[in-house]
Amino acid sequence: MLINVPETVVADALRGMAAAHPELTVDVENRVIVRRDAPVADKVALVSGGGSGHEPLHGGFVGPGMLSAACPGEVFTSPVPDQMVRAAAAVDSGKGVLFVVKNYTGDVLNFDMAAELAEDEGIQVAKVLVDDDVAVTDSLYTAGRRGTGATLFVEKIAGAAADAGAPLERVEAIARRVNENSRSLGVALSACTTPAKGSPTFELPSGELELGVGIHGEPGRERRAMMTSREIADFAVDAVLEDLRPRNPVLLLVNGMGATPLLELYGFHAEVQRVLAERNVVVAGVLVGNYVTSLDMAGASVTLCQIDEELLRLWDAPVRTPGLRWGM
């Protein structure tokens, strides 16, 4: 691993991020990344956060048109309430703050506590939970569906709504609508290695793959012998479509997990487009790349987000962040 010691991995990355992105205020000590011009007068602010190891999520999505601030936790560990309260205080213009929370027990508990504390400080807070991972089929006896690729769509589209001046309840409603219309499925070809452990977090023999994997290497639906890109695309798209059944056009995210080369990812994207065309799904927007990663895991995920005219307009609106940039 290209690190010094496991204990300083997150702080080291934040120092490097600060040096690369003067348009962001990176508080390394308190682990908060804030757009430098915050608070933006009369605009709702968006704060997200989660365990590190998923870069560019969330810190790489801070900037005009997307997040106002992000709180990176330890690797694969939710940040703490203090970070979120600090972030909320730094970005609140008085119009309120939307917390974008991926559905993991730790993230939910810490953001819940932070919301209470922020409200004690007079900050109006709303929360949206992202839970798009169709691999979790049994919501009753699990912690529920995980938040994965749809987080990018929620942060981009709700961020655009906030940027356009929508009030908090409107931004929250749009964020919720994006989540409700999004589904994902991930596939792992290899396990990931956390700096603290130094060895793979789960065993995945070469020649096998895990279908429906989570972004921390959590297991999915099943393990199978290696499949071709074509076969994986069939499986992933059909798993998503089984749950979403879109009538409208969709946004498509073909996301690399961290260690899959773009060469392979683009080939996979071609297969995903083929299946979508076969299923008569119209693709209105595409993103291919490493956006919601899982350290050095090899593999990919497919996220579809069913959109309408308003959501498409917000998706196309200008954005300027380290990880996502167009139109400005």
Add this chain to the structure above:
Amino acid sequence: MHDVLDVLDGDFFRRWLTTAASAVDREADRLTELDSAIGDADHGANLRRGFAAVTEALDGSDATAPGALLALAGRQLISKVGGASGPLYGTLLRTTGKTLGDAGEVSREELAQALRAGVDAVAKLGGAAPGDKTMLDALIPAVDALPASFEAARDAADKGAEATIPLQARKGRASYLGERSIGHQDPGATSSALLFTALAEAAGGAV
């Protein structure tokens, strides 16, 4: 029969918390190993960081009331651990501390009652029930046994943690494994049992 120790003062609670911090430090690798089987391999590192902060905060505080010391420790865990275990352990100690109030000394029965309130708060926050393969599976039997003796509570916690092995996880990250979570001891129940090992140790060393 009564334990040698019937009156628990601030020194006792400081001893409990620092003993717990040592135990977590000593067992961190094992907790992480258990967590890598059915979670994400960070439980040991996270708790170690949290309890190191607890020890530091205790050193820097002149608080003497048991309730204040537990609440202080709980706040540290919430601020430093992250994940699910930060809010859950933090809430356990904070609620237990708040329930003990300002008293300078408490009895073992009072501690058991306060811990019960703490465990109830954990159950409410995490939404878990007994048998879901969580820390509750060690905490509940331990608190039930505490009125009998510190040793009984320790043994009940250990037994409860071991009894999570055949269970299927229904909460937290392990729940995504479904049936594949069966056969592994729950890391949270294991660290919960460490708290009661430390409690018995703190009591034993006080003769």
